[in-house]
Amino acid sequence: MASSSSATQPNTTLYINNLNDQINKEELRRQLYALFTTHGKIIDVVALKTAKMRGQAFLVFTDLASATAALRACNGMVFYDKPMVRVLASDPSASEFTVPTRVQRIQYAKTKSFATQRREDPYFVPPTSAFGRAAAELA
Numbered sequence: 001m002a003s004s005s006s007a008t009q010p011n012t013t014l015y016i017n018n019l020n021d022q023i024n025k026e027e028l029r030r031q032l033y034a035l036f037t038t039h040g041k042i043i044d045v046v047a048l049k050t051a052k053m054r055g056q057a058f059l060v061f062t063d064l065a066s067a068t069a070a071l072r073a074c075n076g077m078v079f080y081d082k083p084m085v086r087v088l089a090s091d092p093s094a095s096e097f098t099v100p101t102r103v104q105r106i107q108y109a110k111t112k113s114f115a116t117q118r119r120e121d122p123y124f125v126p127p128t129s130a131f132g133r134a135a136a137e138l139a
Contacts, residue, residue: 012067012116013109014059019047020080021055031079032057039073040066044115060113067108074106 014036019028029045036042040061047057061067074084084106114126 008108008110010064010068010108011112012061012064013111013113014061014067014071014106015056015109016059016084016106017056018082018105019055019057020082021049023080025049028057032059035074035077035079036061036070039070043119044113046113058109058113060115062119071106071108 016032023031025047028047032045032047033042036045036059040063042059042061044060045057046060048054059067059070061070077084112120114124117124117126
């Protein structure tokens with residue numbers, strides 16, 4: 001559970017989960033943008049309402065320093081009645097038994113976002129499906 005954050009390398013995309021899923025998608029995007037834009041320029045805010053992605057969001061910053069500043073500054077901040085907490089597996093107090101299961105987490109995303117890849121490579125074409133993504137990763 002908490003071990004996934006320790007293996008994640010710092011990058012320009014932040015991942016937040018356990019967001020209030022009663023908030024309208026566009027309102028959630030606007031509020032996340034307003035909260036995090038104070039720490040740096042944001043390229044994209046991805047918040048979907050599908051069954052699999054409900055209550056989660058990705059924030060894509062232009063640079064790593066801004067993403068790191070936002071991650072550090074928003075740790076412990078309350079957003080729509082839920083605190084944002086950065087959980088690290090190396091922290092002895094962050095075990096499965098001591099961390100509440102519904103705590104809102106903020107961490108680096110596991111991979112680069114398509115927006116970041118497009119900025120780094122103007123010829124980047126995002127895959128159109130999960131099958132396309134698997135095929136692109138094998139190539």
